[in-house]
Amino acid sequence: MTQISTITLPGASDCEISLQLLSSNSLAVHDNHQSLLLTLSEQDTALVNAVNESDLPEKIPNHLIAASLDYLFSRNPDLSRLHFAPALAERLQDNQLIHSHEENSQEGISYRSGLYQNRTLWHWQKDNQTIPEIWTENEKAIAHPLRQEQPKCVVYNRYDYQNDLTISFRTLDLEEDLDLFHEWMNQPRVSEFWEMAQSREELTAYLQSVLKDRRVWPMVGCFNGEPFGYFEVYWALEDRIAPYYDCQPWDRGFHLLVGNPEFLGQRYSNSWTKAITHFLFLDDPRTTRLVGEPRADNKRVLKLLCPAGWSFVKEFDFPHKRASLVNCCRDSFFQEVQL
Incomplete structure (x- = not known):
């Protein structure tokens, strides 16, 4: 007591x-x-x-x-x-x-x-204001809302009572995180799916590119302050996934890797899957759906995402892979998933 x-x-x-x-x-x-x-x-x-x-x-x-x-x-x-x-x-x-x-x-x-849709405790902005909806076009002539510049700080922090862990996400810092990112990407277990087992110079150029791109948000996930994985959040409308489903302006998705093997296992996956989903719905209340496109043969990803309210939609062909479309809807997440 x-x-x-x-x-x-x-x-x-x-x-x-x-x-x-x-x-x-x-x-x-x-x-x-x-x-x-x-x-x-x-x-x-x-x-x-x-x-x-x-x-x-x-x-x-x-x-x-x-x-x-x-x-x-x-x-x-x-x-x-x-x-x-x-x-x-x-x-x-x-x-x-x-x-x-x-x-x-x-x-x-x-x-x-x-x-759990209120930002007070967990989101870096704390209030529920949203940026104005201003439309623009990217270099591919795709019309989309102007995206907010990402902050350089801890953007989500939550004590997970179910798993007795504090989980947080922060924007990746090139100087602080490059060595870790390089180590993670060159692990055989990670490179099998990310296919980015590259040199420090190549990965530096890659991270510099995504840090400048408002369509993408590179983040580091931490358990109790210790980095465990990399999350690459993206706006679906400007992503390659958009033509393959009924994409809406505020849909979001993410790619991920768990680089620290100490944080593999169900206790940790139950925590980070719910936390990243929760964060993305908090980050903009206009986001009503999250999507993903793991490789179709990567059945483990959907199994990991299920406790966070994600479900399989269909298989489809990307130019470079056979993929599964998975999604999670705001209403069902907040009504059915216990945080």
């Missing part, structure tokens, strides 16, 4: 949140400035309230409540929603975390599927 969980907000290393379950129904949560002591009672509904309402601060920061909700939902997988007592609801920083109210009551309701 005394286990303490600690999480750090992405892009805010000085903001650390600690959570401690004091009993079967009481939770202490605090950051560097404020603390809350909450209780969860389950009668007709699951109700979150303060142990002592007089101890509540005048305004409760979103990140403290979001961290509490994440903690409670993660430990109560059958709960689809949590109710806020009126005294708690009226002190929230704003209404981002309240998705509805009980009729004739000040009691607020937070839905599991709504919480």
Whole structure:
């Protein structure tokens, strides 16, 4: 009952949140400035309230409540929603975390599927604003929305309660990550599928190219701060996959490799598959579908992606390979996948 969980907000290393379950129904949560002591009672509904309402601060920061909700939902997988007592609801920083109210009551309701679409805890931008939709054309005369320049920081950070891991993604840094990238690409297990067992000079040129290309976002995935893999996120509309299905402007996909063999296995794959999927849906709320095109004979990839809500669509022929089209839809991910 005394286990303490600690999480750090992405892009805010000085903001650390600690959570401690004091009993079967009481939770202490605090950051560097404020603390809350909450209780969860389950009668007709699951109700979150303060142990002592007089101890509540005048305004409760979103990140403290979001961290509490994440903690409670993660430990109560059958709960689809949590109710806020009126005294708690009226002190929230704003209404981002309240998705509805009980009729004739000040009691607020937070839905599991709504919480995990909120950026407060996990996304580097934290708010839910999106860039304007401005259309342009690329060098191939393909019309597409103007893509945002990618930040040079940790863009996603989440404590995975199911697997007892902190998983994060950061934009690849050429100087910091080149040696690791070179080592990973030259592993026989990786080069079988990536076919990029190249020299440092060749891989440097490749990374310089993708770092300049807003269509692509090269990222390093880390478990507990240790790099485990490379993820290459892309906008599907500007990618070679677009002509092979009904592509929409905000569809996204990714290529990946797990380079550190210490992080192979189901515990880790269950974590990174859900995390990268979660991040891509958080990164732009207009993204309603994710797609992928693994080699058709690479059956292991789909098996790894299934727990994150991905499914097989069809096989098709690329000029260079026989591929499987796989996808994941926003609605089903947030309704059916337990984070």
